[in-house]
Amino acid sequence: MIKTTDALAAAVRRAREAGAVGVDTEFIWERSYYPKLGVVQIGYPDGSAELIDAPEIGDWSPLAELMSDPDTVKILHDAQQDLTILHRACGGLPKNIFDTQRTSGFVGLSSTISLSELLKTLLRVRLAKTETRSDWTARPLSEAQLQYAKEDVIHSVDLMLKIMEKAAALGRTDWINNEMRMYEEESLYGERDPDAEMPRVRGSGSLTRQQRDILRALGTWRELKARRRNLPRGFVLSDEAIMSLVKRPPQKPEDIRPMKGLSERNASRNRGAIWDAIERGRSGEMPDLPNNKHNGPQPDDGYEARVDLALAFVKGSCLAAQLDPALIGNRAEITAFILEVDSACPTRHRLLSGWRGDFCGKALLDLLKGQGSVTIDPATKFPKLSV
DSSP states (O other): OBOSHHHHHHHHHHHHHHSEEEEEEEEEOSSOSSOEEEEEEEEOTTSOEEEEEGGGOSOOHHHHHHHTOTTSEEEESSHHHHHHHHHHHHOOOOOSEEEHHHHHTTTTSOTTOOHHHHHHHHHOOOOOOOOTTOOTTSSSOOHHHHHHHHHTTTTHHHHHHHHHHHHHHTTOHHHHHHHHGGGGOGGGGSOOOGGGSOOOOTTOSSOOHHHHHHHHHHHHHHHHHHHHHTOOHHHHSOHHHHHHHHHSOOSSGGGOOOBTTBOHHHHHHHHHHHHHHHHHHHTTOOOOOGGGOOSSOOOOTTHHHHHHHHHHHHHHHHHHHTOOGGGTOOHHHHHHHHHHTTSSOGGGSGGGSHHHIIIIIHHHHHHHTTSSEEEEOTTTOSEEEEO
16 A cells, blocks of 8 residues: 555656546544544556555645646546545645546436446446445555455446547537536635525424524524534434423523433533524524525415426436436526526526536527427427427
8 A cells, every 4th residue: 555655756756647537535534523534545547456554645736736737538427426525635626537427318318326236237247346334544445445445446437438428429528628627616615605505404394484583693603513523414413402491492591401312511512603693593683595586586475386397307307318418407597597587687697508408408508488399209208309
């Protein structure tokens, strides 16, 4: 395993000479807010691989150079999480990324397919996924762990070539190149403002407006404290404790008592901060969530029917073209698009830009403006646009 910055620099030189390499990470995440890197893998076109002993590396600048090199393709599967972890470890804005999971959605497969299923489908390679719950920071690593780590990257280049071969046959090479530029957006790798997101809390499906605001305020406090102390969110305040505070808000700070998910020590230490968060939520001054903002009119009685129609058109178009509908957008994105159709500048929506606009976005815009109708294609049995 690579244990020094000099050896890492040599591996990076070899990777850049190869022009395309697989990259993967192995980490643990059970007792910290930020993932703790154990191993970073680099897979070369000849089927060999090198493993980087992450806890031993003090200077990650060579890897930062590789990740930001626009002339070397970095091939990852389900790239976003690994790229975020690597960016935090070494810096370097990712350039020239190829995501074998997402690009699979362009060639008749799911854009959320697992690596083992993709390898089996396209290359007839079977992985033994036996070490998924290993402690990748414990040393020494077993032979089984080392082999598992290598297998995740030794087929990366062949996998990319196979996907691009299929994409070329379908005329989608430019679509994939356009889509992969999404990973070069610097905003993907910064800390997000917790006020701008709805916290993921179990049991929070049906709440009043005030309860939702209290939930958001508590979620923001928990998120910031978890980051600051590098602890899992549940170690700061459990979902169960949050929901108890949301549904039965205390009337004074002294009412905040130990409960499941809030120890006596934590309750004593954080009582004032928890009270302040609850009061902030009760004040009605929580900022609007970005997803709730649009430039069009407010929802009317028929907007959900228009959403259903648009989803039928998108899904039918995608299935007929062997394209994963998830690549176009989910229901929330389609809804936002529909609510913005009559705005002054609807072109800001991604459905009208790049390959999405050419494939179905512009046609969907015409449909929503009353031009054409959705019918069933008797040959494919899928919904399609008739002009």
